[in-house]
Amino acid sequence: MSSYQGQFRVWRGDSDGGSLEDFEVEVNEGEVVLDIIHRLQATQTPDLAVRWNCKAGKCGSCSAEVNGRPRLLCMTRMSLFEKDEVITVTPMRSFSIVRDLVTDVSYNYEKAREVQAFTPPGKLQPGEYRMQQEDVQRSQEFRKCIECFLCQDTCHVVRDHEENKLAFSGPRFLMRIAELEMHPLDAADRRDTAQDDHGLGYCNITKCCTEVCPENIKITDNALIPMKERVAGRRYDPVVWLGNKLFKRGK
Amino acid sequence: MTEVERQNYDVVVIGAGGAGLRAAIEARQRGLTTAVICKSLFGKAHTVMAEGGCAASMGNVNSNDSWQVHFRDTMRGGKFLNNWRMAELHAMEAPDRVWELETYGALFDRTEDGRISQRNFGGHTYPRLAHVGDRTGLELIRTMQQKIVSLQQEDKAEFGDYEAKLKVFQECTITELLKDDSGAISGAFGYWRESGRFVLFETGAVIMATGGIGKSFQVTSNSWEYTGDGHALAMRAGASLINMEFVQFHPTGMVWPPSVKGILVTEGVRGDGGVLKNSEGKRFMFDYVPDVFKGQYAETEEEADRWYTDPDNNRRTPDLLPRDEVARAINTEVKEGRGSPHGGVYLDIASRMPAEEIKRRLPSMYHQFKELADVDITAEPMEVGPTCHYVMGGIEVDPDTGESTVPGLFAAGECSGGMHGSNRLGGNSLSDLLVFGRRAGLGAANYVESLERKPVVLQSDIDTAARAAVSPFEPSESEGARENPYTLQHELQQTMNELVGIIRTADEIERALGRLAEIRARVRNVVVEGHRQFNPGWHLAIDLRNMMVVSEAVAKAALLRTESRGGHTRDDFPMLDSDWRNKLLVCRASGDDAVVPDVSVERKDQVPMRQDLLELFELSELEKYYTEAELTTHPAAQGDTA
Numbered sequence: 094m095s096s097y098q099g100q101f102r103v104w105r106g107d108s109d110g111g112s113l114e115d116f117e118v119e120v121n122e123g124e125v126v127l128d129i130i131h132r133l134q135a136t137q138t139p140d141l142a143v144r145w146n147c148k149a150g151k152c153g154s155c156s157a158e159v160n161g162r163p164r165l166l167c168m169t170r171m172s173l174f175e176k177d178e179v180i181t182v183t184p185m186r187s188f189s190i191v192r193d194l195v196t197d198v199s200y201n202y203e204k205a206r207e208v209q210a211f212t213p214p215g216k217l218q219p220g221e222y223r224m225q226q227e228d229v230q231r232s233q234e235f236r237k238c239i240e241c242f243l244c245q246d247t248c249h250v251v252r253d254h255e256e257n258k259l260a261f262s263g264p265r266f267l268m269r270i271a272e273l274e275m276h277p278l279d280a281a282d283r284r285d286t287a288q289d290d291h292g293l294g295y296c297n298i299t300k301c302c303t304e305v306c307p308e309n310i311k312i313t314d315n316a317l318i319p320m321k322e323r324v325a326g327r328r329y330d331p332v333v334w335l336g337n338k339l340f341k342r343g344k
Numbered sequence: 345m346t347e348v349e350r351q352n353y354d355v356v357v358i359g360a361g362g363a364g365l366r367a368a369i370e371a372r373q374r375g376l377t378t379a380v381i382c383k384s385l386f387g388k389a390h391t392v393m394a395e396g397g398c399a400a401s402m403g404n405v406n407s408n409d410s411w412q413v414h415f416r417d418t419m420r421g422g423k424f425l426n427n428w429r430m431a432e433l434h435a436m437e438a439p440d441r442v443w444e445l446e447t448y449g450a451l452f453d454r455t456e457d458g459r460i461s462q463r464n465f466g467g468h469t470y471p472r473l474a475h476v477g478d479r480t481g482l483e484l485i486r487t488m489q490q491k492i493v494s495l496q497q498e499d500k501a502e503f504g505d506y507e508a509k510l511k512v513f514q515e516c517t518i519t520e521l522l523k524d525d526s527g528a529i530s531g532a533f534g535y536w537r538e539s540g541r542f543v544l545f546e547t548g549a550v551i552m553a554t555g556g557i558g559k560s561f562q563v564t565s566n567s568w569e570y571t572g573d574g575h576a577l578a579m580r581a582g583a584s585l586i587n588m589e590f591v592q593f594h595p596t597g598m599v600w601p602p603s604v605k606g607i608l609v610t611e612g613v614r615g616d617g618g619v620l621k622n623s624e625g626k627r628f629m630f631d632y633v634p635d636v637f638k639g640q641y642a643e644t645e646e647e648a649d650r651w652y653t654d655p656d657n658n659r660r661t662p663d664l665l666p667r668d669e670v671a672r673a674i675n676t677e678v679k680e681g682r683g684s685p686h687g688g689v690y691l692d693i694a695s696r697m698p699a700e701e702i703k704r705r706l707p708s709m710y711h712q713f714k715e716l717a718d719v720d721i722t723a724e725p726m727e728v729g730p731t732c733h734y735v736m737g738g739i740e741v742d743p744d745t746g747e748s749t750v751p752g753l754f755a756a757g758e759c760s761g762g763m764h765g766s767n768r769l770g771g772n773s774l775s776d777l778l779v780f781g782r783r784a785g786l787g788a789a790n791y792v793e794s795l796e797r798k799p800v801v802l803q804s805d806i807d808t809a810a811r812a813a814v815s816p817f818e819p820s821e822s823e824g825a826r827e828n829p830y831t832l833q834h835e836l837q838q839t840m841n842e843l844v845g846i847i848r849t850a851d852e853i854e855r856a857l858g859r860l861a862e863i864r865a866r867v868r869n870v871v872v873e874g875h876r877q878f879n880p881g882w883h884l885a886i887d888l889r890n891m892m893v894v895s896e897a898v899a900k901a902a903l904l905r906t907e908s909r910g911g912h913t914r915d916d917f918p919m920l921d922s923d924w925r926n927k928l929l930v931c932r933a934s935g936d937d938a939v940v941p942d943v944s945v946e947r948k949d950q951v952p953m954r955q956d957l958l959e960l961f962e963l964s965e966l967e968k969y970y971t972e973a974e975l976t977t978h979p980a981a982q983g984d985t986a
């Protein structure tokens with residue numbers, strides 16, 4: 094097995110500021126960037142802060158940016174880089190810093206709470222739900238999401254525009270709305286709120302979110318664009334528009 | 345006096361995995377104010393790692409299934425050491441708990457007629473595991489996380505505040521349980537990982553749902569959180585642990601590359617048709633069917649292969665024996681020189697079904713091997729070997745309410761003990777979380793409502809807990825070398841892996857206890873650098889104390905049990921011993937070190953199985969496990985003497 098000394102540049106600091114620090118550290122065959130961060134903790138910087146849990150790409154905790162690209166540290170293999178390449182590890186840029194590689198991701202939990210929850214069909218008792226595989230499959234794709242928030246980090250609507258965070262829930266939670274809208278038995282209608290409260294209109298489908306998704310979910314093509322179509326159908330289809338008018342008058 | 349933030353809740357749940365979230369949902373639905381505390385971010389708990397499914401005898405795929413069949417399978421899997429009442433409740437209630445998840449929004453894979461699909465798994469007679477591909481745990485966590493959001497939305501509508509009744513406190517570590525002068529739970533003390541500041545939760549009831557202890561072993565499928573916190577905190581608060589000698593080594597973990605060694609390869613691979621082979625290409629599991637399972641498994645490859653499509657007329661493949669049997673078989677194959685290049689065996693699904701079907705059924709396994717090992721599982725076999733996966737042992741609880749021997753302290757899920765006996769069947773963990781998470785939530789709610797006054801926290805206890813928490817920053821001048829927590833953790837993991845691992849002997853366990861004693865002395869000298877804000881070195885120094893205590897409990901109980909059963913294999917006592925079947929080993933904290941106490945172990949008899957449950961089994965099967973004297977009440981035995 095071949096080992097070598099890797100060149101690392103890791104951001105260290107807190108909400109008051111910080112800087113990139115250089116490290117030379119051992120790298121072994123088959124390792125991922127998170128292994129190297131752990132080796133730094135064990136041998137050089139015991140208080141280097143990083144979030145991680147499963148180290149198998151399933152929990153979405155170790156999100157950061159490697160050479161400027163949003164990635165899971167546990168799924169970024171060292172073999173991706175040249176041995177003499179300097180590897181720069183920085184915290185996710187769209188969120189404020191807690192310490193070192195750890196950021197404040199509370200924005201995501203706030204947005205999650207604003208999406209109207211699954212609304213069960215009134216008449217069915219537990220055990221009576223019947224759904225076809227092909228019908229649940231669309232929402233199942235979105236439920237693969239491990240909430241690493243890399244899509245939120247990379248989305249240019251908020252990446253350098255803190256001011257948009259209030260009106261925009263980000264790809265992760267617009268996809269959550271799409272997931273519920275495509276659920277075969279959900280009884281609510283979230284089309285208006287997707288546009289008015291969660292900022293679906295801010296998305297101009299550049300697909301950056303899809304590109305960084307470690308679960309390879311087609312966020313833009315399968316969730317955001319169909320969601321835009323549903324909203325457009327409701328608002329701008331003349332027949333639907335007339336129906337809405339009549340329905341409201343009837344009330 | 346210690347500066348400490350105070351929070352006040354009716355019920356405090358420690359741990360936000362499946363059991364903790366299900367308990368919290370129940371307590372909140374009973375109208376109580378409920379706090380959920382977790383070391384990580386909300387939604388990252390180890391439950392997300394569960395792959396194969398959730399066992400429940402819904403009978404959607406094979407209508408012969410029933411709770412009685414599930415109960416029997418569970419008892420067999422645990423080699424009849426299980427708490428039979430827990431196994432009964434679990435088998436009876438699991439279907440309702442799964443169906444309930446659909447009303448929370450879960451989307452399980454479906455059968456042709458639109459019901460929840462169920463898959464085969466080791467030790468389960470019929471296809472029984474509700475699943476979503478191979479990411480069932482993620483579905484459970486996300487579903488319950490979203491149910492909590494849903495309850496919070498109801499509270500927002502009613503009280504104007506999302507967190508009026510139910511709040512999640514993330515990245516918070518509890519370091520001490522506090523009791524009032526009557527010995528009942530009065531609170532939980534801990535610190536915010538982010539700031540390092542202290543927090544006190546004043547409460548009448550604490551539900552432990554902290555999961556397992558796998559991080560005490562070097563090769564494990566468990567995440568960093570699995571440091572046995574619940575086990576250790578409960579023991580230090582005076583509760584007893586049972587079955588700590590039983591540790592499950594999952595037969596199939598990744599073995600290469602080294603940095604991913606131990607990561608789980610789901611049993612679903614074998615459930616869906618994958619087979620184990622040695623370096624000679626032989627399907628070796630046919631040589632490892634133990635006497636107690638003789639006649640229940642296929643004896644030829646042809647029969648085993650027919651079973652997948654015609655289970656009524658063929659017996660199942662021995663690749664799907666309970667996990668302890670398969671793990672030992674792999675261990676033997678490797679030891680005898682028939683292993684793969686990196687010290688495992690082969691798990692072959694590539695030659696068993698088309699590539700597209702593999703990707704559809706096992707998407708995250710495909711992804712995991714492709715990304716981490718450059719292996720395409722649709723074209724070549726995987727290399728796999730045993731990995732520490734689950735601890736059967738845990739806090740001794742009342743089966744119906746989840747209450748421990750300490751008033752006000754409840755436990756559910758992996759950190760509780762008894763349900764799985766000496767070995768857990770795959771799929772029985774997710775159902776365990778749901779059934780006993782709910783029951784612990786109910787148990788705690790009933791307990792709190794019955795209290796005449798809320799227990800009071802003593803200031804002196806807060807001060808003591810605070811001192812213990814920051815002591816790694818303040819090394820004592822007199823004693824030995826300053827110790828690095830990372831180094832000690834590594835030595836502890838190595839010790840447990842090598843000397844109290846999958847195959848054990850008295851000699852090795854005694855050596856382990858010697859090394860543990862030495863590590864314990866050094867744990868006192870751990871010094872951490874830096875300050876209290878998000879400092880992983882300090883976090884580890886505190887977790888290490890818990891790892892230390894649970895490791896001792898495992899090793900001491902393992903030394904005492906002079907037989908082999910389920911997740912405890914003694915090379916010097918290789919047989920199942922009927923005289924040990926109803927014996928529990930009960931671990932308690934002892935000695936005068938409050939932070940890393942000694943562990944004492946004593947024997948205790950189990951309550952005999954209720955007659956109607958005993959009669960669910962054939963006498964001939966029970967005779968393989970029980971002593972003759974224990975079976976005189978079985979109708980077939982009485983027939984003999986009449």
